[in-house]
Amino acid sequence: MKVVVIGTGFVGLPHAAVLSEYGHEVYAYDIDEKRINAYKTGDREEIERYVNEPGLYPVIAENKDKYLFFTTDITEIADGTDVFFLCLNTPPNRDGSSDLSYYLSAAHHLGDLLAKRQNKKRVVLVNKSTVPIGTARLLESIMKEHGVENFGVASNPEFLAQGNAIDGSRSPDRVVVGCDHEADFSILRRIYAQFVNHVRIRYLETTPETAEAIKYVGNTLLLTYISFWNGVGARLGETHPNLRMEDLKIGVTSDSRISTWGSYVSNGAGGSCFGKDIQSLIYQLNQAGQPSDLLQAVYNINEYQKVYLIDRAEYEAGFNFNQKSVALLGLAFKKRTNDMRDSAALKVVETLLARGVKEIRAYDPLANEAAKSYWFNPEKNHLFNRIKYFNSAKEAINGSDALYISTDWEEFRGLSHTIQQEVKPPYLVIDGRRMMPDFRTLVENGYQHISVGGTYLKPTDDAPGMAEKLEAELA
Ligand SMILES: NC(=O)c1ccc[n+]([C@@H]2O[C@H](COP(=O)([O-])OP(=O)(O)OC[C@H]3O[C@@H](n4cnc5c(N)ncnc54)[C@H](O)[C@@H]3O)[C@@H](O)[C@H]2O)c1
Structure with a gap:
């Protein structure tokens, strides 16, 4: 089928790539020219600068210019397309409601194009963006407003987890499709032929409102x-x-x-x-x-949860962050991604800067570059200049007064040895992910430790017993 994916971010790009793998003719469209130009180069680094997902690059390399095409203009392509997937960002407004401005702008643009098409065969417009219950109905009214004929709207929410987008798209737990008409269900069954009647993957057909609510x-x-x-x-x-x-x-x-x-x-x-x-x-x-x-x-x-450990460090360990140097390990919101959106590290950084730290020594195996562009805004807040980026946990820890672990990268599990090599007691470790099974050695050697879900441990006369308890817990 001829498919256009509108919006090629964390959802749209893997979705377009996996659809192309199943032999559909897929046009991945975005208004962001830099992004599309990067995808067009076919260069791994360029692509991963925007979406860094395990297994994504090989699918693009395999299908680019055969089944998968990148474009910033769908004026010609729209005519004759069977399905449009809307994968636009829908960030929160201040009052918690969804900001639909990107979505609506794309919907109106689409309405304009579809009203002018020559080929009047049925076309289905599918919401993959997470949008409030009733948005498929809104999309329908926008299309009618533009005079589009012979179309159906659908809700097909995306459930993928970042870091697992390709495997999640190839083998989801379920595919939920909400339509009003059999003709549209039928078109989407052809799109998702590999999932219909699958022995494990549940293929659920329901109303658009139910599909929106399921998400x-x-x-x-x-x-x-x-x-x-x-x-x-x-x-x-x-x-x-x-x-x-x-x-x-x-x-x-x-x-x-x-x-x-x-x-x-x-x-x-x-x-x-x-x-x-x-x-x-x-x-x-x-x-x-x-x-x-x-x-x-x-x-x-x-x-x-995102910041309370900093308070605990102050009132339980008596640690004063003012003019201190803090190593921060893990910047993205979880391991195996460079996505900084709503990451706990954002709040940690803001709080540490507000408490007067001298510097933040940051390291993330994937997200250093993304973090730099996130925080590189000295005009907005000159305090961001206090963040220094390093290429390893070891370098970040060296010369710091305390350590905060924010993301659960596996490599952070072996840190107690590095800590003992790089910094002297009574160095404070704040572990937001319970990453150190062998903490006993550290506490016994005079280091302090606070972890989420654990009591504050410091080297006192009763420390051996406490450390054994912690070791048993984390083993
Ligand atoms: N990221 C996830 O893990 C995830 C998982 C499930 C669902 N979702 C939902 O999917 C939607 C997309 O999320 P995302 O993370 O991919 O967002 P994103 O910000 O990574 O990507 C959105 C893309 O849309 C493009 N865009 C904006 N306006 C456009 C327009 N008018 N025309 C064409 N392109 C336009 C942007 O340039 C960007 O490339 C959101 O509603 C989100 O809630 C996201």
Whole structure:
């Protein structure tokens, strides 16, 4: 089928690439010329500067100029296209509602083009962007306003997780398609032929409104799991020195009714979706006069997790950040991505700068460059000049007074040795991801340790017992 993917970011580019792999003729369209030019070069580094996903580059290399084409102009292409996927960014407004300006601008442009087409065969416009419940209906009215004929609208929300976009697109848990007409379901069955009647992948056909709601309910439930463990598990672990967090997790999730997913404690979940989607659903419920207390609590807990360890360092360890140098490991919102959106590190940096740190020694295996452009705005805030970037954890730690671990990159698990080599006690380690199973050695050698879900450990007479407890917990 002839397909146009509108918006080629974290969702649109992998989606276009995987569709081309299945033999559709795919046009990946974006208004960002620099981005499209980078994709057109076919150069791995250029492409990954925009979207860095494992397995993405080989799919593009294989299909570019055969099944996959990049363009900033779909005037000619629109005529004769079977399906348009709208993959536009929908960031949050200040009041939590979704900013639909990019989406609406693309929809009106499309309405203009489709109203002029010669080929009047049925065309389906599919929302892949996460948009408020009722947006497919809005899209329908926009097309009618432009005088478009013989079209259908659909909601086909994207569930991929960043860092796993290609595998997630090739082998999703489910494909949800919401349409009004059999003709449109039928076209989308041809698009997703590999998933229809699949033995494992559930292919669900429903109404557009239900499909839109599935995305919001699914994402906010995932964040609820995360906030549950942070709001209950972490709090208990920080209250009772003899409570073993990992055993608590295993004991609770051994109940087959309880999800193992999300059963970890952390310095909050970031990324472009969780925070935005929950704020949007709260807004949508409130607009409808419905209460949203549960979702509000989930959101608040998640935001609190992102910075509370800095407060703990101050009031439990008595650490004064003023004029200190802090190593910050992990800048993107999770491992295996360079995406900085809503990363916990953003809040950590802001808070550390507000507490007067002399410098932040930052390192992320993938996101240093992305972070530089995020924070390189001395005019907006000259304090960002205090962030220095390094090429390894070792270099970042060297010369610092404290360490904050914000992302769960595997390489951070082996840090206790590096710490002992590079910095002297009573150096403070703040672990937002519980990354150090062998912390015993550090505490025994005079270092201090605060982790999410654990009590503050310092080298005192009773330290050996405490350190053993921690080691057992993290093993
Ligand atoms: N990132 C994720 O992991 C993820 C997962 C599931 C769903 N989603 C949802 O998918 C949507 C897209 O997210 P994303 O992360 O890919 O966003 P993104 O910001 O990475 O990409 C959006 C792209 O749209 C382009 N664009 C903006 N206006 C345009 C226009 N008028 N015409 C053509 N292109 C235009 C931008 O230049 C950009 O390349 C959002 O609604 C998001 O909530 C994202």
